[in-house]
Amino acid sequence: MRRIRPLRRSRPGIGEDGRVTRAIRLIRRYPVVALTLAIGVLGIVLALVGQGWLVAWIFSIYALGVAAWQAVGMVRDILRGHWGLDILAVTAIIATVWVGEYVAALIVVLMLTGGEALEDYAGRRAKRELDALLTRAPQRAHRVLDDHYVDVPVDEVVPGDVLLVRPSEIVPVDGTLRSAETSVDESSITGESVPVEKRAGDALLSGSVNGPIAVEVVATARAADSQYQQIVALVAEAAASKAPVVRLADRYAVPFTVFSLLLAGLAWWVSGDPVRFAEVLVLATPCPLLIAAPVAFIGGMSRAARNGVIVKGGGVLEQLARAKTAVFDKTGTLTHGEPELVAVRPEAGFGADELLALVASAEQYSSHVLAASITHAAREQGLRLVEADAAREDATNGVVARLGGREVVVGKFGYVLEHAPDARRTAIAPGELAVYVAVDGRYAGALLARDRLRDNAHATLERLDRLGVHHTMMLTGDAQATAEHIAAEIGIERVRAECLPADKVHEVAAIAERPVVMVGDGVNDAPVLAAADVGIAMGARGATAASESADAVILVDDISRTAKAVEIGRDTVRIALQSIWLGIIVSVGLMLVAAFGFIPATAGALLQELVDLAAILAALRAIGGRRDAAAEPVRPRAATSAR
Numbered sequence: 001m002r003r004i005r006p007l008r009r010s011r012p013g014i015g016e017d018g019r020v021t022r023a024i025r026l027i028r029r030y031p032v033v034a035l036t037l038a039i040g041v042l043g044i045v046l047a048l049v050g051q052g053w054l055v056a057w058i059f060s061i062y063a064l065g066v067a068a069w070q071a072v073g074m075v076r077d078i079l080r081g082h083w084g085l086d087i088l089a090v091t092a093i094i095a096t097v098w099v100g101e102y103v104a105a106l107i108v109v110l111m112l113t114g115g116e117a118l119e120d121y122a123g124r125r126a127k128r129e130l131d132a133l134l135t136r137a138p139q140r141a142h143r144v145l146d147d148h149y150v151d152v153p154v155d156e157v158v159p160g161d162v163l164l165v166r167p168s169e170i171v172p173v174d175g176t177l178r179s180a181e182t183s184v185d186e187s188s189i190t191g192e193s194v195p196v197e198k199r200a201g202d203a204l205l206s207g208s209v210n211g212p213i214a215v216e217v218v219a220t221a222r223a224a225d226s227q228y229q230q231i232v233a234l235v236a237e238a239a240a241s242k243a244p245v246v247r248l249a250d251r252y253a254v255p256f257t258v259f260s261l262l263l264a265g266l267a268w269w270v271s272g273d274p275v276r277f278a279e280v281l282v283l284a285t286p287c288p289l290l291i292a293a294p295v296a297f298i299g300g301m302s303r304a305a306r307n308g309v310i311v312k313g314g315g316v317l318e319q320l321a322r323a324k325t326a327v328f329d330k331t332g333t334l335t336h337g338e339p340e341l342v343a344v345r346p347e348a349g350f351g352a353d354e355l356l357a358l359v360a361s362a363e364q365y366s367s368h369v370l371a372a373s374i375t376h377a378a379r380e381q382g383l384r385l386v387e388a389d390a391a392r393e394d395a396t397n398g399v400v401a402r403l404g405g406r407e408v409v410v411g412k413f414g415y416v417l418e419h420a421p422d423a424r425r426t427a428i429a430p431g432e433l434a435v436y437v438a439v440d441g442r443y444a445g446a447l448l449a450r451d452r453l454r455d456n457a458h459a460t461l462e463r464l465d466r467l468g469v470h471h472t473m474m475l476t477g478d479a480q481a482t483a484e485h486i487a488a489e490i491g492i493e494r495v496r497a498e499c500l501p502a503d504k505v506h507e508v509a510a511i512a513e514r515p516v517v518m519v520g521d522g523v524n525d526a527p528v529l530a531a532a533d534v535g536i537a538m539g540a541r542g543a544t545a546a547s548e549s550a551d552a553v554i555l556v557d558d559i560s561r562t563a564k565a566v567e568i569g570r571d572t573v574r575i576a577l578q579s580i581w582l583g584i585i586v587s588v589g590l591m592l593v594a595a596f597g598f599i600p601a602t603a604g605a606l607l608q609e610l611v612d613l614a615a616i617l618a619a620l621r622a623i624g625g626r627r628d629a630a631a632e633p634v635r636p637r638a639a640t641s642a643r
Contacts, residue, residue: 030117032066036110043106060097063105067093070112087257092281095264096601099275107605108282111612138172138206138228144216154223161219165210173206174226175217183211256584260284260591267595276597282604283590291612292579292619299622300572308556309536309565316551319534320569324513326461326469326562327528329520330476330486333538333559334457337521339370339433339449341377345426346445355445357383359437362401362408365391370435370449371399409438416443430485433478456560458490463563467570471513475504475528504528519562525549536562572622579618586611 027034039062043055067090074090089112096105141157142149142164149164154172157163162178165171171184183195186208195211198204204217207228223229264280297314304311311317331337344352360378363371365388378385391401398411400419409419413436417423420438426446428434433451437444461472473494476483483497496507505528508516518525518532521539529535530549537550538557554561587608594604 030113032113033110033117036062036066036106036113040106040110043103056100056102059102059106063093063097063102063109066109066113088260088281088284091261092278092284095274095278095281096605099278099601101275101278101601104278104282104601104605107602107609111605111609114609114612138170138223141172142166157219157223159219159221163217163219164214165217166214167210167212169210171204171206171208171210171217173219173223174221175204175206175219177202177204177215178218179213179215182213182215185209185211256284259588263591263595267597271597273597275601276595279594279597279599279601279604280591282601283587283594283599283608292583292615293576295616295619296572296576296579296622299575299620299624300568303572303622303624304552304565304568307561307564307568308554308558309561309568310553310555311565311568312551312553314572316534317569317572319515319551320517320566321573323469323515323517323534323566323569325471325473325511325516326464327473327475327508327511327516327518327532328492329525330474330478330483331451332521333519334474334486334490335451335453337451339373339451341373341447342432342450343448344445345448348439348442348444350439350444353381353383355437356381356447357385358403358406358408358439358444359410359435359447361385361388361403362391362399362410364388365401366393366399366410368393368399370433373449374435374447406440410435412436420444428481430481431489433482453486453489454559456558460560460563461491463560464566467563467566469517469566471511473507473511475499475507501525501527505531508532517562517566519559536565568624571624575619575622579615582618583611583615586614 039058043059046052046055046058071090074087089108092108093105093112096102096108138154140151141154141161143152143157144162144164157173163172163175177198177200179200181197181199183197184204185195186205196208203220205228206221206223206226260281264277264284267280268274268277297317300317301311301314304317311320328334341356344356346352346355350358356374356378360375360383363374364385375385386403388401388403389405391399393399394411394415397415398409401408401410407419409416413423413425413434416436416438420441420443423436423438423443426434426436426448428448431450432448435447435449437446464472471494472492473496474483474487474492475496477499478497480495480497483495486492487495496503499507504525508518508528508531515533517534517536518528519536519538520529521537525537526549529537529551534552535550536552536554538559539550539553539555552565554565590599590604590607590611593599599607
């Protein structure tokens with residue numbers, strides 16, 4: 001390890017007292033609210049010194065000025081064809097000033113401007129987990145230059161650069177550990193709270209936090225291609241979205257406005273007192289309707305992020321809440337995607353060890369998922385692998401390698417049959433797959449492997465059924481017998497095997513029970529993830545194409561997060577609608593009481609502030625921290641698949 005030279009750091013500035021600083025920050029962020037409060041305090045002071053007439057003029061002029069300012073934006077919206085709920089607030093301000101209820105007018109102004117401020121504040125509170133990802137994005141890296149380290153922008157790091165990561169620093173880009181060992185905190189990426197031990201050569205994810213010792217890391221990706229930056233991009237897309245159910249609140253604008261104006265006008269007509277009109281309208285100011293749904297959906301996305309699922313929009317949560325069918329890819333989704341070697345069946349005089357060594361030597365030059373399993377099994381048995389004189393891979397079919405003067409062909413049966421006419425299929429059990437081998441044009445045998453089912457796959461399907469997702473289907477490119485075996489083991493209703501990507505898209509399009517949730521992990525799943533009502537990518541292994549096509553990305557290698565995403569969607573929509581109707585019902589009830597003259601305008605305005613607060617607090621339940629902490633995890637049943 002090189003001697004670490006201290007890097008120059010900027011000296012933190014010395015600010016005012018923390019509470020004063022926060023107060024100044026809030027005033028700058030919400031100046032109209034601050035000005036309204038200041039005018040209210042000024043009015044109290046003037047009233048105490050006997051200048052009540054001046055208070056009436058100040059409050060009335062200020063309230064009408066705010067009403068005019070709001071009216072300009074309201075007229076612009078109306079000209080664009082959008083009838084908003086601000087009509088009621090502006091009408092209430094004008095009505096209260098007209099009948100001399102200038103204190104109520106100022107409270108309505110505070111309610112209107114304060115409602116916007118409360119929405120912004122609640123949104124910031126709900127997006128805390130999302131914003132944490134954005135603000136923690138690494139900006140600089142310590143790159144090795146000769147015998148010292150130089151600070152460079154993280155965007156300048158290229159694969160192959162050696163970087164220093166100091167204790168408790170964030171790993172700036174994806175890389176491999178060059179030092180002997182370390183421990184890293186990957187909680188912000190995977191949700192795993194326990195530090196992970198790493199050894200030389202292990203992969204490190206950008207965004208994870210290094211442990212107590214400084215280490216050197218070899219970059220394997222640029223910043224833009226690294227895990228953390230991809231998550232940040234997904235988060236930014238999620239935060240900018242607006243859910244369809246939020247637009248439902250906008251559609252309530254016209255009937256709620258008409259009802260409120262009619263009720264206020266009726267109260268005026270029956271009583272003959274114009275004050276009654278103002279008393280009803282101050283309670284019709286619709287801040288709960290405007291605030292509740294956006295806060296709930298932002299909270300739901302924040303809760304999903306905290307549970308290792310990045311949801312790309314509030315509309316996705318609404319679709320998840322209504323989901324009727326769940327469709328799964330098999331390999332890497334319901335199974336681990338890492339087949340294990342279970343048998344070697346040599347032919348033509350080959351021994352088992354000899355055949356395995358030849359196949360593993362050839363598979364060193366293949367990118368197929370089986371290749372890693374076979375080479376790993378050979379090394380575990382202590383077999384010696386040799387380098388090929390020449391090798392080529394025929395994608396999805398197999399590999400041809402020349403090893404010590406012999407031509408070794410490894411791959412699918414049809415591919416090997418082309419090189420060895422005497423090749424014949426071997427018997428396989430359900431759930432197994434075979435890799436065939438030919439040596440110098442003669443059939444040499446087969447290797448059998450099995451992909452292990454995820455321990456909690458069955459429990460996840462049961463949980464989805466309890467959440468209302470009663471229909472299940474598997475789409476896979478694997479053999480029919482293998483697919484049916486897996487489906488029967490975990491209880492999936494329908495199976496379509498030997499699918500090409502286009503076949504998967506057609507199958508999903510034909511499903512009648514919608515919305516459809518599709519869960520997959522590979523590049524070949526990208527088209528069907530984009531075509532489904534909700535596409536969920538198992539993105540823990542960096543399946544970029546799948547993640548970009550999906551509506552939600554699971555950041556950990558855990559299929560149970562699919563059920564968690566559906567649960568969060570259902571909770572979020574339920575809380576959003578509860579909050580909307582809470583605001584409507586309470587406001588309408590108070591308006592009816594006010595129509596009979598039992599609630600003065602000033603008291604009504606104060607009561608409406610409490611209604612606003614209640615709606616926001618109800619919507620913030622969508623963040624769900626306590627609910628997640630109390631929930632029991634999906635318990636894996638005993639594994640029954642053979643190894």
